[in-house]
């Protein structure tokens with residue numbers, strides 16, 4: 441036998457047994473986003489490498505270490521998207537969406553690709569739910585984005601999640617901060633990792649976000665951006681807090697959040713859980729007032745955030761929050777002989793048109809394996825069709841759980857089965 445080909449390290453299959461959880465979360469995310477007026481955007485899985493280099497930032501871990509970059513046959517450099525914002529921003533510009541009225545509110549549910557060391561909550565292909573608001577610099581928008589995400593956690597019954605917020609200022613106030621940071625980190629030149637030594641010159645704030653234990657320990661006592669905010673950024677941060685207060689959303693101020701992508705300005709935030717180990721950040725985001733300009737557009741203050749769906753699922757499991765199981769098939773029709781198989785097929789089709797989930801034998805197996813299969817798929821009811829049922833024009837519908845049987849006329853099957861299903865559902869509701 442040929443050797444089985446296995447999936448690539450850092451990727452996961454979402455199997456039919458599990459996919460209902462994803463569908464449930466995706467459905468919830470869509471309706472939550474749509475209730476705030478967001479519409480879905482779908483952008484390509486690969487983009488020109490320069491989009492991420494410019495958008496995400498040359499000095500970030502994502503661009504320096506984590507991108508899946510390839511040369512095409514025509515020698516173009518393309519990259520699998522490591523995050524969703526750069527693509528959405530490019531599309532916003534390319535399609536001149538500023539003409540459609542601002543703010544432009546968009547959400548996405550996509551896969552992302554980062555070359556990282558795989559572990560729980562950290563994969564090479566992973567899924568994000570993200571939202572973006574293009575074209576508003578008002579602090580009310582920052583609060584709206586946070587409320588949307590907070591509301592999702594609430595609906596899911598996840599209570600032990602902290603919201604941490606910070607402001608990392610604008611290019612104006614950050615230049616003074618960078619000077620002070622450079623001075624601070626220069627004292628530790630012999631201890632910083634090689635990547636951070638490079639960052640010292642180009643983007644010292646990145647050192648605070650370094651995952652190496654030595655750098656992050658040194659980073660802990662580094663000067664804080666909050667102490668260097670210009671009046672405008674300070675005022676913005678105060679207003680964001682007022683909006684969160686009025687919405688009754690609890691938050692902590694964490695001056696160490698700088699976020700891993702270069703495009704952030706002013707507000708940055710993370711939703712963090714202590715319950716899921718080292719990969720505790722479930723959602724991260726903030727303002728990126730300079731991104732659209734960086735990508736060649738007019739000044740368009742914007743913001744957004746992204747949630748890791750794998751981490752959300754881990755968190756839900758840890759918290760004992762269960763996702764409702766999907767319903768099994770309403771009916772399995774077993775058949776004996778060619779004529780009965782034909783009739784079973786026709787009845788199934790008829791019943792599906794009335795909204796029932798039905799299955800029949802499509803293998804050509806004997807009765808026993810058919811009934812075994814009906815058990816395996818957990819069908820609520822079964823029916824056996826053979827020559828005598830066809831002759832008499834009626835058959836018995838069996839409740840697979842109780843064994844109780846009821847007769848239906850084959851010529852009027854859907855009406856008969858509907859009655860049985862109504863009875864069944866009425867009892868189910870009464871049992872609740």
Ligand code: ATP
Pocket residue numbers: 523554556561562563564565566567568699700701719721722723724725746747748749750751
């Ligand atoms: P981390 O600090 O954990 O590496 P990040 O700052 O790189 O996260 P973002 O770029 O802000 O993450 O992405 C937003 C969210 O996407 C994260 O909060 C996380 O939930 C999820 N995420 C990021 N990288 C991965 C990954 N490799 N595997 C699974 N989920 C991820």
Ligand code: MG
Pocket residue numbers: 501700
């Ligand atoms: Mg990361």
